[in-house]
Amino acid sequence: MKLSLDWINDFTPIKDVSLEDVLKKIAASICEVDGVENYFSHLEKVVLVKIESLEKHPQADKLQVAQVSDGKNKIQIVSGAPNLKVGDLVPLAIPGAELGDKKILESELRGVKSSGMLCSEKELGLSEEDAGVMVLDDPEAKPGLNLREYFGFRDTILDIDNKSITHRPDLWSHFGFARELAAQLNLPIKFNPFETNWDFSKDIISPKVKETEYAHSYYSSSIEGIQIKPSNKTVRSRLKKCGVRVINNVVDVSNYLLLEAGQPTHFFDSDKLSSQGGIELEVDYAKKDESFPLLDETSPKLDSEILIIRNSKKGVAIAGVMGGADTAVDSNSKKVILESAVFPREFVRKSIRKTGIRSESSVRYEKGLEATTTLPIIKRALHLLKENGCPDLKASLPAGYIHTADKKVEIEVSLSFLNKKLGTEIDQSTSDKILKQLSFSTEWKGDTVKVLVPKYRQNYDITIPEDIVEEIGRTLGYASIPVRPLASDVKPPARNFSRELEKHLKRAFSQNLGYNEVFNYSYASSKDNSFEEEVKDSIKILNAMPDEQAYLRTSLYPSLLKNIRFNSDRFEKLKIFEFGRTYKKAEEPFNESKWFVWAVSFGRKSNEKDLNVLESDFFEVRTGIEKVLRHLNLRDIEWKIEAKSYFHPKASLSLFVSGKKVGELGYAHPAALDTADIKKRVILGRFEFVSLLEVWTEDRNKNYFAAPSHFPQTEIDLSLVMDLNESSSKFSDLAVLEKFPELQDIKVTVVFTGGNLPENKKSVSYRFKLLSQDKNLTQERIKEITDRLIQIANSSGYPLR
Numbered sequence: 001m002k003l004s005l006d007w008i009n010d011f012t013p014i015k016d017v018s019l020e021d022v023l024k025k026i027a028a029s030i031c032e033v034d035g036v037e038n039y040f041s042h043l044e045k046v047v048l049v050k051i052e053s054l055e056k057h058p059q060a061d062k063l064q065v066a067q068v069s070d071g072k073n074k075i076q077i078v079s080g081a082p083n084l085k086v087g088d089l090v091p092l093a094i095p096g097a098e099l100g101d102k103k104i105l106e107s108e109l110r111g112v113k114s115s116g117m118l119c120s121e122k123e124l125g126l127s128e129e130d131a132g133v134m135v136l137d138d139p140e141a142k143p144g145l146n147l148r149e150y151f152g153f154r155d156t157i158l159d160i161d162n163k164s165i166t167h168r169p170d171l172w173s174h175f176g177f178a179r180e181l182a183a184q185l186n187l188p189i190k191f192n193p194f195e196t197n198w199d200f201s202k203d204i205i206s207p208k209v210k211e212t213e214y215a216h217s218y219y220s221s222s223i224e225g226i227q228i229k230p231s232n233k234t235v236r237s238r239l240k241k242c243g244v245r246v247i248n249n250v251v252d253v254s255n256y257l258l259l260e261a262g263q264p265t266h267f268f269d270s271d272k273l274s275s276q277g278g279i280e281l282e283v284d285y286a287k288k289d290e291s292f293p294l295l296d297e298t299s300p301k302l303d304s305e306i307l308i309i310r311n312s313k314k315g316v317a318i319a320g321v322m323g324g325a326d327t328a329v330d331s332n333s334k335k336v337i338l339e340s341a342v343f344p345r346e347f348v349r350k351s352i353r354k355t356g357i358r359s360e361s362s363v364r365y366e367k368g369l370e371a372t373t374t375l376p377i378i379k380r381a382l383h384l385l386k387e388n389g390c391p392d393l394k395a396s397l398p399a400g401y402i403h404t405a406d407k408k409v410e411i412e413v414s415l416s417f418l419n420k421k422l423g424t425e426i427d428q429s430t431s432d433k434i435l436k437q438l439s440f441s442t443e444w445k446g447d448t449v450k451v452l453v454p455k456y457r458q459n460y461d462i463t464i465p466e467d468i469v470e471e472i473g474r475t476l477g478y479a480s481i482p483v484r485p486l487a488s489d490v491k492p493p494a495r496n497f498s499r500e501l502e503k504h505l506k507r508a509f510s511q512n513l514g515y516n517e518v519f520n521y522s523y524a525s526s527k528d529n530s531f532e533e534e535v536k537d538s539i540k541i542l543n544a545m546p547d548e549q550a551y552l553r554t555s556l557y558p559s560l561l562k563n564i565r566f567n568s569d570r571f572e573k574l575k576i577f578e579f580g581r582t583y584k585k586a587e588e589p590f591n592e593s594k595w596f597v598w599a600v601s602f603g604r605k606s607n608e609k610d611l612n613v614l615e616s617d618f619f620e621v622r623t624g625i626e627k628v629l630r631h632l633n634l635r636d637i638e639w640k641i642e643a644k645s646y647f648h649p650k651a652s653l654s655l656f657v658s659g660k661k662v663g664e665l666g667y668a669h670p671a672a673l674d675t676a677d678i679k680k681r682v683i684l685g686r687f688e689f690v691s692l693l694e695v696w697t698e699d700r701n702k703n704y705f706a707a708p709s710h711f712p713q714t715e716i717d718l719s720l721v722m723d724l725n726e727s728s729s730k731f732s733d734l735a736v737l738e739k740f741p742e743l744q745d746i747k748v749t750v751v752f753t754g755g756n757l758p759e760n761k762k763s764v765s766y767r768f769k770l771l772s773q774d775k776n777l778t779q780e781r782i783k784e785i786t787d788r789l790i791q792i793a794n795s796s797g798y799p800l801r
Contacts, residue, residue, distance in 0.1 A: 205222060
């Protein structure tokens with residue numbers, strides 16, 4: 001929003017305060033200023049001169065030598081403008097002027113001295129017209145007059161950040177901003193446009209206005225004696241300085257009022273309204289697909305949630321947004337109907353959203369305007385019309401209604417509450433002075449004050465005690481509030497083991513194992529929620545959602561499978577994890593579950609037949625999970641075969657730590673991969689976070705230290721033949737059950753197929769690490785353990801290879 005300091009000075013003597021002080025106060029107590037412009041300062045060295053004589057240039061056919069006068073001095077100018085005439089009043093840029101990137105200097109053109117340049121409108125930055133020198137025929141224009149002063153451009157323009165005043169509809173005008181500045185700088189108000197008087201004529205019939213509940217206030221007045229002509233210089237210059245297009249003296253008054261007082265108005269052509277079957281205005285909802293041409297030359301189809309203005313049942317304007325073209329004021333208008341209204345901001349916001357039209361009026365309406373200004377603004381509009389080319393106008397008594405005239409907002413605040421919030425020690429006298437300075441009425445009872453909010457700030461702005469605190473704080477200046485140290489004890493925060501475990505897992509998976517973290521929505525389809533099992537207690541989202549996001553998810557696996565599918569063509573190897581929640585219908589805290597889930601694809605096709613490769617991949621993932629658990633100081637790890645419908649029946653494990661089930665791991669079932677449209681093998685797994693947290697909380701400080709042995713370690717290697725599809729862990733589990741005191745570790749070193757082995761068999765090589773804590777292992781003891789392992793293998797159907 002652009003504000004003219006010259007215009008603000010009409011309402012309060014702002015010119016008595018330095019620009020630096022004004023800007024500091026605005027920034028500290030009111031809003032943000034995006035920019036400050038010394039408006040059209042380049043015109044400061046442009047004066048009006050009268051052409052007294054013209055001669056051809058002796059050395060150039062296309063140039064003329066003009067003798068011009070500024071009323072005191074005669075000046076010689078060489079110009080190539082084709083429209084120069086003796087007696088014309090034209091602008092002259094004197095030496096030292098800067099017009100764009102051109103600096104004007106005294107010069108000689110083909111041997112003839114020239115002391116400046118006669119300028120076109122384009123060269124002056126006034127328009128794109130450059131056919132010749134600008135000629136002024138205004139009787140008020142005199143030789144020697146500074147062009148910037150003549151146009152009323154000697155002004156400073158503030159560019160206000162709209163976002164910083166979106167909660168302050170009262171500041172969206174020059175008077176509103178002047179009123180706030182006057183309060184903050186302790187200046188008087190010289191003129192209030194809402195206190196204008198007007199004698200309405202009883203000889204003119206008032207328009208009919210049908211009362212509805214769709215407007216807070218709606219008034220209209222019939223005006224006769226209208227003469228359509230250009231606006232006066234003041235109106236034109238002020239509109240231009242604020243970036244508003246000049247149209248004619250009637251429409252310009254409506255725009256001028258908007259910028260001056262912040263209250264939108266609209267002029268209808270009275271004869272055009274009458275031709276529709278008479279004048280009877282009402283605020284009503286549009287009918288579905290109703291349409292009529294607007295001032296911006298569009299005809300949008302409206303729906304039944306958009307408010308419009310009807311005349312004799314016909315749509316003539318979108319309420320608070322834009323007027324209709326069929327009833328617009330034009331050069332032939334003699335009588336007009338002036339509309340002044342305030343519409344609920346919710347309705348205007350809806351109209352903006354549905355039509356996509358944002359006008360200067362709708363921007364103000366959507367903030368929530370005060371309804372009691374609609375009548376006073378009609379009186380101000382009539383005064384402006386009279387001054388702006390309609391001296392003989394007459395107006396009827398306004399017809400209409402107001403629903404919120406008696407609305408008032410009162411707030412009670414105590415001094416202790418105020419000082420506690422601000423960290424100050426303000427007394428009653430200071431707070432009362434500030435409140436009255438800001439136009440609040442006060443009624444004190446002891447240290448508590450009942451504050452009556454001024455009408456122009458009671459809509460959505462000042463509604464709670466904290467708002468009063470803010471008003472006093474910003475007026476005092478937040479920089480003036482003393483800085484004090486904290487009075488409370490500084491205590492270390494309680495440990496949050498849940499957050500610690502989450503960070504440990506994420507760090508271990510990402511940094512140590514090379515996984516990437518993913519974040520998925522908590523929404524899922526009904527099909528996704530049946531991934532693990534048929535779920536009857538899924539939570540359906542009430543708001544309308546697409547089918548694939550209609551429920552809260554009951555499993556994280558489908559999301560990760562989608563991540564794999566979307567990325568499998570881009571990356572040969574994928575390792576991802578997600579920490580998230582699942583949901584179901586149940587009493588708290590059983591309605592939510594936390595999971596740490598991962599998915600791995602090594603790029604193996606779904607028809608991969610090499611079991612050695614698949615088993616190696618699976619073993620790599622499993623070993624990584626065990627490393628993470630050991631990093632968490634969890635050593636009592638056990639994997640058990642447990643069938644899951646979503647895992648391959650030959651690769652489905654449950655994970656137990658310290659005897660408690662905390663997770664699972666397995667190859668995704670081929671049917672699940674087909675459903676997810678994935679053509680590659682995927683390993684899935686997860687931790688049930690709460691269960692893992694319980695184990696970790698208990699075992700994280702366990703001491704597993706064992707004194708190193710003074711005796712050498714011995715290894716035994718055995719290669720056994722077993723069925724191709726049989727798990728290699730079966731034999732190692734049998735060996736563990738023997739509980740050899742010397743057995744430290746068992747590892748599978750080689751899995752071999754082919755050669756002289758049958759097609760349905762494989763060779764698995766095991767390495768057993770043996771170590772004694774109190775003596776050397778003798779050959780007899782090693783042979784005893786070896787023989788026992790061979791005996792276990794033979795009795796289990798695993799012959800030596």
